Amino acid sequence: MSSTMKPNNITDCPEDPFNPLATAIIQISCMLVIAHIFHLIFKPLGQPGPISQILAGLVLSPTLLSRINKVREFFIQDTSAFYYKIFDFISRVLFMFLFGLETDVTYLRLNFRVASTVALGGILMSIIFGISASIVFLKLLAIKINKVAFTIVVSILLANSASPVVMRVIDELKFDTAEVGRLAKSSSLINEISCVLVMAAYLVFSSSGMLGNAIWSIIVTIALVILNRYMARWFAMWNKKSKYVSNAQVLVILVFIVFVSLLIEGLGFSSILICFLLGMMFPREGKTTRTLFKKLTYSIHNFILPIYFGYMGFQFDASDLNTIQSAAFVLILVLSSFVAKLVGTMAATHHLKIPRIKAVLLGFILNLKGNYEYLIIHVNVNDRTWWSTKVHNLLLVVVVLNTLISGTIVAFIMKRKENYFAHKDTSLEQLSKECEFRMLACAYEPRHASGQLVLTAALSGSIAPYLIHLVELPKKRRKNTLMYNQLEDGGNFSDEEEYGGNDVLEINDAVDAFTIMSKIRIQQMKVVNNFANIYEDVCNTAEDLRVSMIMLPFHKHQRIDKQMENGKEGYRTTNQKILRHAPCSVGVFVHRDQTGIQQPIGYEKAQPVATLFFGGLDDREALAYSTRIASNTNINLTVIRFRPIEPSGKQPFDAPPNIDDVLMSLSISKSEYEKDIVFIEDFRLRYVTSGRVGYIEKYVNSGEETVEALREVRDMEFSLLIVGKGGRGRSPLTTGLSDWEECPELGTVGDLLASVDFNLKSSMLIIQQHRHHSDTEIVSS
CATH class of the missing domain: 3.40.50.620 (HUPs)
Structure with a gap:
């Protein structure tokens, strides 16, 4: 890697670790509080969380509060940069690995042609606009050295779609299970991977010795993919009688991933693609994967990503827009990004016969920035042989404005066209046989889960099965002091493990065995509530997942003597309520397992x-x-x-x-x-x-x-x-x-x-x- 492309060294520790660390912690705390306030204001307007978080960072940025000398001296310290770099690197590694775990590989494989066509349309048009804009700015900004590098960076900045931002916005707006949302996720992944590969190819061919580094990067990645498969199996075997693997074993996996990411970065390449591939190729079944989901999902979605988006807004510095030349630079790039994405995406979707309203939505979604763009912009800012500090700051402004405007427009379209994007495949009669069958199977006990797995195995064609474990909230826990997050699935609270008892372990083992045998991936959930209200959770989940059918277990079960015996009365009353209020078709399975x-x-x-x-x-x-x-x-x-x-x-x-x-x-x-x-x-x-x-x-x-x-x-x-x-x-x-x-x-x-x-x-x-x-x-x- 050339000297102009090397990232800053994150191993140089400041002499006084306390004050900058305290500053970083206070800044993060303020950012989260302000983001929460903004979220309370903008959520009723349909705006997703990332928009509120970026605005919170903008409030603390040099554009607003940090213009005050005392605030700026406290929040912006050179010694704090070390901690931000460490946090940024660890966060990036973890959330890209998690996004790889969450990727719907089956959908991506079946719809690769469509998703890649949509992504390619936006990329090609963005490259055309990027090269055209670069020719103008090379003269306007008097850039004499590394002109090719500057042109590639500007083109990638316009072409790239930040998949973590895209996924988070889609999840927040609750159309992640809609066809357009799934297509947007897949297209953004293909888009970002393509941009990373383009940049890696440039580095390989522009610097001597980089080809060998690329080969070593591939070898190390393949080795860790194989090692992860063995570790996932070993850890599951060591914890046969436990619901999850131990924290120490999870730490071992994450340490390996961070170590390999550091090694890849040291070899001169971005670790974004590597972390994503490690997550996507991690085994999909077993206790190890289930534990990683449990440990990472809550902390990343509720802590790491809000800070990451807040830091995007924090880097917005309007003081650099003090000249007509600077404002024109930003305006041209922002408009070029929007026009290129919209024109390219709509051309691709027209070829695929996708409706225009979906094409427009896809165009704005794929214009969300903020992940890989920051990495290529932050290459050794002080090295003026590539670009000046002012150009660096203006490119950051372009990234923030693109994300803020695109995210707001996407939320507005979803709010305005809510009925159009609403779930309509609520029954099988109107669903084509070639379409995916989304089914939510309910289980109160392990025997119910076994019956639901039997029904799932009988299905053929494209299916997306979900299994939800319905757990009655124990009477001893029905008290006023119970925290709201203690009712959430996957929350990190002390008594969560008590809910469900050994039933959770038996259901998990049954699902794991079924997945290994059938190769059908079943996504699991758990709901804890009293029987009077648990039907609401089931109906809301069915609506969010856009399923066409809810499968309920009959309240009676077959004994060893082959006679039917009543279960809890709460099973029956819950079934009756779901039948009355379900947002889709419902099946009641009377399972005679004998x-x-x-x-x-x-x-x-x-x-x-x-x-x-x-x-x-x-x-x-x-x-x-x-x-x-x-x-x-x-x-x-x-x-x-x-x-x-x-x-x-x-x-x-x-x-x-x-x-x-x-x-x-x-x-x-x-x-x-x-x-x-x-x-x-x-x-x-x-x-x-x-x-x-x-x-x-x-x-x-x-x-x-x-x-x-x-x-x-x-x-x-x-x-x-x-x-x-x-x-x-x-x-x-x-x-x-x-x-x-x-x-x-x-x-x-x-x-x-x-x-x-x-x-x-x-x-x-x-x-x-x-x-x-x-x-x-x-x-x-």
């Missing part, structure tokens, strides 16, 4: 599964769910359709001439009947005619005949029965079935099948489709 469906993965033979179709929106939802398991080679699916017999005694056609008479006997709307016909016929054409799914029709004309037909289905010994909860109107097919109603949350048919008298051995999945407010309410039978 006689019903078993884990499909690794099972010796394919298990028979049947879907019962009577008609109505819930049965259509059940059939839509069945399409998600139809392609699973471990499942043999059969659809059993129950149909009425016409008054003449003839079996009806799909569209009989006397359809009005049939509808009158069924008491359902013509539109619902037509939807049933279209949906079932489409299913038959797709799956039955190809031989993938079996199809049986049973003709009945009363509740008694339906019961007899269901007894025949029972004797077929299916391992799982899937049925809709209701929504059929007052159908003669189910008349009288509710006379012995015991569990109305299962619907008429589901309640009958679950009754003790029916003696069913199969597991059952009862599905309720989400009722949109605009839909006409259909009374369940």
Whole structure:
């Protein structure tokens, strides 16, 4: 690396460590307090946290409070720079490693072409604008030496998207699970990695000996990736009876990462890409990863990143904008950045046929700065052979203004177009088979988690499963002195480990074993609340995660003697509340683990599964769910359709001439009947005619005949029965079935099948489709 590109040495310790350290701590404390005040003001306006944090730093910067001599002498000390550099380096290492851990590798792999096209469009246009602006400023600023380096830095400053800032803004605005949010995250990662590689390539070819350093950097990184995999496995084995690995073992992993990052920096390259790759390639399952998430997420999101964003604003110095030339320099670069990103991104999205409003949003999101830009700007500020201190400060102003303006505009667009970006895939019937199925599975106990894993294993295609552990808040903890953060999942408080007891360990072990066997990554969460209110947490989580279905465990479980036994009454009341208030479709799983469906993965033979179709929106939802398991080679699916017999005694056609008479006997709307016909016929054409799914029709004309037909289905010994909860109107097919109603949350048919008298051995999945407010309410039978 040339002398002009070497970062400042962070190993030179000041002689008096107390005063500058105290100054740094006080400055950080003031920054956090001011940021919190700003957040209280701007949050109701829809502004994300990073905007408030940057503004807090700006308040303390030389532009405002630090213009006062006494304040400036206290806050801006040369000896404090050492601590800021140390904090900046450690923070950067940790949050880039965490972002690598949090990266949705599956989505990135499946959508790499789309995300890379969006990123490349903005990069290419920014490079064009960057080179054009550099030609002007090389003459205007009279830069005589390292002109190529200056041009590359300006181009990267315009082209780069700071992925940590992008991810944090998206998370704060709660569209991280939306398609546009996930695409923005992936595009920003590809964007930043591309810029880092461009800069690394320039260093390799511009300095002698850098090629060897690059090779050593790659070797060291690969070695640590392999070592991390072994350490993750060893640490998990040493802590078999614990929920997490020890703090000392976590420290060992982090020390290795910091050490390698220091080594990479010493070799002349940025450690941003290395830290991210180490996190992305870290094992996704096991206690070690779960512990790293727990230890890093809270501290980084709530402490490190706010300070990092605050320090961005703190470096804003408006005193350098004292001439028309300086103001023009900043204005041209800011406008160039916006125009280049918008034009390049919109051109790419037009090619991909992405709607214009999403293209505009992506353009502004990808214009967020603040990570890699600071590293390339902060290369040896005092070396005037590259640029002057004033140019350095003006580039910092450009970065801060870009982030402030872009973040504000993104928040405004999300607030203004809230309905447009709202979650709309709230049921499976309207979701294309090719689209990702997002599912939130609930578990009160380890046996419930095992059942949910069985359902997950039966699914095929693109899925994004979440498992939420619902824990009752112990009565002894229901006191006024309980802190708010003690109810949060993952908070660093002393009695958090008490919640859930050994159930947490058993559920974690079951999920880890399932992940290793199926290669399906399940994201876990935990909610602690009393049963009266826990349904709100589930519904809010489902809305935030934009899932299409919530899976609930039935409040009864099968004993060793194969009889069903009641669980806690709180399970049942919570299920009933979720069914009433859920923002999406809901499934209730009656798991008979002794006689019903078993884990499909690794099972010796394919298990028979049947879907019962009577008609109505819930049965259509059940059939839509069945399409998600139809392609699973471990499942043999059969659809059993129950149909009425016409008054003449003839079996009806799909569209009989006397359809009005049939509808009158069924008491359902013509539109619902037509939807049933279209949906079932489409299913038959797709799956039955190809031989993938079996199809049986049973003709009945009363509740008694339906019961007899269901007894025949029972004797077929299916391992799982899937049925809709209701929504059929007052159908003669189910008349009288509710006379012995015991569990109305299962619907008429589901309640009958679950009754003790029916003696069913199969597991059952009862599905309720989400009722949109605009839909006409259909009374369940």
